[in-house]
Amino acid sequence: MKNIVISGTGLYQPPHVITNAELVASFNAYVDLQNAKNASRIAAGEQIAMVPSSVEFIEKASGIKQRYVLDKAGVLDPTRMKPHFVPRADSELSLMAEIAVDASKKALAAAGKTAAQVDGVLCAAANMQRAYPAMACEIQQALGAGGYGFDMNVACSSATFAIEQAANAVRSGSAKCVLVVNPEITSAHLEWRDRDCHFIFGDVCTAVIVEAADTATSADPWQVLGTRLVTQYSNNIRNNAGFMNRCEDSDPDARDKTFMQEGRKVFKEVVPMAAAHIEGHLHDLGFEPTQVRRFWLHQANLGMNQLIVRKLVGQEVGDDLAPIILSEYANTASAGSIIAFHHHRGDLKAGDLGVICSFGAGYSVGSVVVRRI
Numbered sequence: 001m002k003n004i005v006i007s008g009t010g011l012y013q014p015p016h017v018i019t020n021a022e023l024v025a026s027f028n029a030y031v032d033l034q035n036a037k038n039a040s041r042i043a044a045g046e047q048i049a050m051v052p053s054s055v056e057f058i059e060k061a062s063g064i065k066q067r068y069v070l071d072k073a074g075v076l077d078p079t080r081m082k083p084h085f086v087p088r089a090d091s092e093l094s095l096m097a098e099i100a101v102d103a104s105k106k107a108l109a110a111a112g113k114t115a116a117q118v119d120g121v122l123c124a125a126a127n128m129q130r131a132y133p134a135m136a137c138e139i140q141q142a143l144g145a146g147g148y149g150f151d152m153n154v155a156c157s158s159a160t161f162a163i164e165q166a167a168n169a170v171r172s173g174s175a176k177c178v179l180v181v182n183p184e185i186t187s188a189h190l191e192w193r194d195r196d197c198h199f200i201f202g203d204v205c206t207a208v209i210v211e212a213a214d215t216a217t218s219a220d221p222w223q224v225l226g227t228r229l230v231t232q233y234s235n236n237i238r239n240n241a242g243f244m245n246r247c248e249d250s251d252p253d254a255r256d257k258t259f260m261q262e263g264r265k266v267f268k269e270v271v272p273m274a275a276a277h278i279e280g281h282l283h284d285l286g287f288e289p290t291q292v293r294r295f296w297l298h299q300a301n302l303g304m305n306q307l308i309v310r311k312l313v314g315q316e317v318g319d320d321l322a323p324i325i326l327s328e329y330a331n332t333a334s335a336g337s338i339i340a341f342h343h344h345r346g347d348l349k350a351g352d353l354g355v356i357c358s359f360g361a362g363y364s365v366g367s368v369v370v371r372r373i
Contacts, residue, residue, distance in 0.1 A: 003213035005221040008111025012103040012205035016072035028052040029078035063302025067202030067330035081192040096129040099205040100183040107207035112217040119147030120175035124162035126333040156360025158334035164227035166210035181207040191258040202330035206338035222370040228281040236262040237361035275311040293352040295322040299336030
């Protein structure tokens with residue numbers, strides 16, 4: 001069987017930063033407006049008064065200190081509380097394709113490839129800007145790549161699930177070089193007016209090049225030793241926005257049309273599921289978790305990541321073993337583990353073992369075991 005490698009990665013970072021202090025000031029201004037609007041009902045005893053947020057609450061709950069976003073003004077406007085994107089004509093490059101092209105060009109440069117050498121484009125993200133034509137096809141055309149492209153969505157596991165599809169395509173011969181790109185415009189599906197989750201997400205785009213080892217010219221190739229995917233249905237992370245909403249005569253701005261989660265249930269159920277998944281995958285490849293030099297995990301919650309790795313290696317976990325990018329980027333859905341891999345692999349030596357792992361809605365867990373060549 002062909003040896004498959006990840007030969008390059010790329011990262012697009014939006015131009016705007018929202019700190020926790022800025023976010024809290026905006027959210028609390030919104031709370032004041034809502035409580036004033038409903039003052040008579042609150043005085044009458046209705047339990048509808050909103051509670052303000054705080055920087056301390058956010059950092060204790062998540063480890064997040066800031067996030068990058070494509071639009072800052074709309075999010076921080078207490079009368080709006082969502083990004084403001086200018087509509088583009090059908091003849092213009094879409095916003096999602098634009099950031100994907102940026103990350104893809106960086107990944108191609110890192111891999112020493114041209115777009116013409118790419119014959120498969122997988123656009124894998126938690127949300128797509130539109131139903132069709134596929135975002136992947138638009139990205140493919142904008143880059144000048146050949147072959148085929150398609151979109152796929154497994155929420156926060158989209159990137160790792162797509163890497164397996166890319167590796168399988170190269171291994172089977174249906175493609176020689178596959179681009180996996182993860183444009184995550186999470187600010188558009190986050191409910192910025194909900195205290196329990198208004199701080200969670202940030203925008204970003206990552207890209208990876210997957211190809212056969214014998215065609216790789218990269219100075220930094222990582223052999224893909226194995227991939228493993230699993231899903232288990234759960235309602236604890238959900239978003240009901242979809243094309244049938246208008247046929248249901250439902251409110252397009254209703255709370256269920258944006259990101260929702262039962263955070264405590266997710267933590268309790270996903271931690272053991274992810275730890276068991278990684279351990280089983282490593283064992284089947286002939287490795288023990290203690291042989292892993294670095295874990296690049298999905299970036300959703302600091303405590304969750306630390307507990308997963310502690311279960312695997314039986315000791316306290318530091319950034320060297322499981323680097324955290326949450327404090328800077330926040331949760332970036334499927335791109336989080338790829339950002340960690342992109343930023344925190346340069347110090348590893350030839351032969352070092354690593355695990356890229358995602359976990360999220362579905363539930364879904366995807367792991368990619370790699371070794372530096």
